[in-house]
Structure formats: C-alpha cells, structure tokens
Amino acid sequence: MSAFDAEYEPxxxxxxxxEVARYEASDGTERSGLVGDDWxxxxxxxxxxxxxxxxxxxxxxxxxxxxxxxxxxxGAPTHPQWVHNLRANPVxxxxxxxxxHDLAVREVDGDEKAAWWVRATAVWPDYDAYQAATDRQIPLxxxxxxx
Numbered sequence: 001m002s003a004f005d006a007e008y009e010p011x012x013x014x015x016x017x018x019e020v021a022r023y024e025a026s027d028g029t030e031r032s033g034l035v036g037d038d039w040x041x042x043x044x045x046x047x048x049x050x051x052x053x054x055x056x057x058x059x060x061x062x063x064x065x066x067x068x069x070x071x072x073x074x075g076a077p078t079h080p081q082w083v084h085n086l087r088a089n090p091v092x093x094x095x096x097x098x099x100x101h102d103l104a105v106r107e108v109d110g111d112e113k114a115a116w117w118v119r120a121t122a123v124w125p126d127y128d129a130y131q132a133a134t135d136r137q138i139p140l141x142x143x144x145x146x147x
Contacts, residue, residue: 002102004043004093009051019056027098032056038123041095042069047088055082058124059096060116066144067094067103068116075133083139092143103143113140 010017015034022030023041032039040059043052060068069092071083086092090105108116117140121127131138 002093003045003089003091004052004102006045007051009046009049009053011053011055016055020054023056023095028096036124040067042082043093043095044082044085045089045091047084050089053082053085055080058120060120060123061096062119065101066142067096067101068120069141069143070117070120070127071139071141072127072130075130077134077136079136079139083141086141092141094143101143101145104146106142106144108140108142112142116140116142 010020019032019034020041022032023039028039028041031037035056035058038059039056042055042057044055045051046053057069060070069082069086071079073080086105087107092103092105094101094103117127120140127138
C-alpha cells in the first residue's frame with residue numbers, strides 16, 4: 001500500500017483543480033493553461049491533513065528518472081503550499097503522461113541547485129524573472145527513485 005492511496009483533496013483554487021482534472025483525463029496530452037505544453041502533476045501529502053494534494057507544474061527532468069520541482073509561485077512573496085508538504089513529508093508522486101512514479105524528495109542548494117536551475121529555465125525561462133521579483137530564495141527539490 002502506498003502513502004498516495006490516501007484520500008485526494010482537490011485544490012480549493014478552481015484553476016488548479018481543473019488543470020489536474022484535464023491532465024488526468026488526457027494523460028497530459030492537452031496543453032495547460034497555467035504551465036504550457038511541457039507539464040506534469042506533482043502529488044504530495046498534506047503537511048497537516050495527510051491527504052493527497054495534486055499540483056500541475058512545469059516538467060523538469062534529467063531524462064534519467066529524476067525530476068525537479070521549483071517553488072516559484074510566480075515570484076510571490078510566499079512559498080506555494082506544496083513546498084510545506086514536501087518539507088513535512090519528503091515523498092512525492094509524479095504523473096508524467098500516463099506514467100506515475102513514486103519518488104524520494106531532497107531540497108537542494110549550491111552547485112546541484114544551479115545545475116537543475118539551468119535545466120528548469122531551459123523549459124520555463126520565467127523562473128529567472130520570478131527569482132528577481134521576490135526577496136525569498138525560491139526552493140528547488142529533486143525527486144528521484146528511492147535508494
């Protein structure tokens with residue numbers, strides 16, 4: 001039994017819930033209105049509820065089974081809720097097309113963060129503008145198969 005068999009609680013913000021439903025119905029073949037053509041769905045476990053939460057995000061991968069998720073929230077002054085979820089429960093599921101991958105989570109910095117940031121901005125150049133727009137350090141998490 002997986003932690004992700006827990007109850008799913010859709011986002012209270014309708015555009016997020018609608019994007020997740022669109023992704024799941026099309027296995028990610030339909031374009032996202034929020035994050036463009038190259039996207040995936042991040043599953044986290046709620047920090048306080050333990051319920052499954054799903055968020056559409058830009059797809060950033062190294063092509064070798066590892067992914068990165070960037071807590072930019074468009075350069076807002078606060079982190080997206082899923083950042084708190086990953087810090088409390090460092091496991092995630094990525095739905096990448098029809099495939100689902102359960103992954104371990106690490107928050108990274110320094111050279112590793114810089115290398116992933118280059119991959120991320122190649123897919124979504126606005127990440128640099130988001131970092132410039134906020135005083136907070138945008139967190140980056142690497143998701144990889146468990147050891």
